[in-house]
Amino acid sequence: MTELAVRQDTALLLERVVVGGDLSKLTPAERMTYYAEICRSAGLNPLTQPFRYLYLQNKMVLYATKEATEQLRVIHAVSITKLESALADGILTVTAYGHNKQGRTDAATGAVSLEGKRGQEKADLCMKAETKAKRRLTLSLCGLGMLDESEVEVPPTAVTATEVVSTGPIADTGVPSDFTKPPEPTKAEAEILFLTPEEDRAGFIQRARIAGARMSKDRLSQIKEKHGIADYAKADLAALVSLVRELEEEKL
Numbered sequence: 001m002t003e004l005a006v007r008q009d010t011a012l013l014l015e016r017v018v019v020g021g022d023l024s025k026l027t028p029a030e031r032m033t034y035y036a037e038i039c040r041s042a043g044l045n046p047l048t049q050p051f052r053y054l055y056l057q058n059k060m061v062l063y064a065t066k067e068a069t070e071q072l073r074v075i076h077a078v079s080i081t082k083l084e085s086a087l088a089d090g091i092l093t094v095t096a097y098g099h100n101k102q103g104r105t106d107a108a109t110g111a112v113s114l115e116g117k118r119g120q121e122k123a124d125l126c127m128k129a130e131t132k133a134k135r136r137l138t139l140s141l142c143g144l145g146m147l148d149e150s151e152v153e154v155p156p157t158a159v160t161a162t163e164v165v166s167t168g169p170i171a172d173t174g175v176p177s178d179f180t181k182p183p184e185p186t187k188a189e190a191e192i193l194f195l196t197p198e199e200d201r202a203g204f205i206q207r208a209r210i211a212g213a214r215m216s217k218d219r220l221s222q223i224k225e226k227h228g229i230a231d232y233a234k235a236d237l238a239a240l241v242s243l244v245r246e247l248e249e250e251k252l
Contacts, residue, residue: 021059022058023053023059023062024055032165039051045071048067050065052191054192054195055200056195063149069135069139072138080096080134081098082097083096083130090113091112094133096137100142104141107137110134112128136148136151154193155195157196158194159193160193161237161238162192163192163239163241165188192237200237207247207248208243223243229243
């Protein structure tokens with residue numbers, strides 16, 4: 001594939017994400033391409049996992065990790081110039097002010113509830129509000145309008161599913177290590193955080209049944225077998241995401 005073709009494919013991929021806002025509509029390989037492009041455009045090292053996938057309100061999105069904001073602060077020379085705090089109705093709000101190396105200024109807030117909190121728990125929440133404000137300011141100054149991990153409240157019932165992505169055959173070095181075996185595809189893993197796994201599973205099952213009802217039983221069985229799914233209720237959530245995407249595309 002030529003460099004021009006790659007750029008065109010990437011542009012179309014980014015357009016689909018911008019228009020739909022739901023990464024679950026992409027194939028696992030397309031999501032990996034999108035992830036790499038976001039890292040490239042922001043100047044971040046993808047090996048440090050600066051972003052992670054989150055299934056939120058029936059959409060899959062990316063959120064920024066601590067590694068992302070720390071790298072961005074260095075790359076864009078983000079400087080925090082002032083912090084202000086205010087407490088009202090049990091809510092502590094911290095406002096961070098700052099600028100980047102281009103001289104652009106901005107402000108962002110972080111808020112937490114201190115109602116009924118005491119001691120170390122209260123102190124930890126105060127620090128969390130400050131962290132939220134600083135990270136949100138960094139993302140804003142760097143032009144990334146996405147959630148930061150300090151804003152993601154992870155309940156005890158949350159589930160992380162691992163998606164295995166095939167990235168194609170290993171590049172030909174001209175000196176194969178074993179002439180009897182064809183080159184094997186390389187694989188990568190991506191974690192998806194589901195905050196409400198049972199509700200999400202119920203939604204996936206409903207969508208799978210609706211889409212599956214519009215195709216032959218044989219075709220449905222083929223797709224389910226492809227994704228390693230025999231029972232919707234016991235299937236891995238990451239596999240269900242890919243299954244539903246393919247079933248809904250199949251009916252179009």
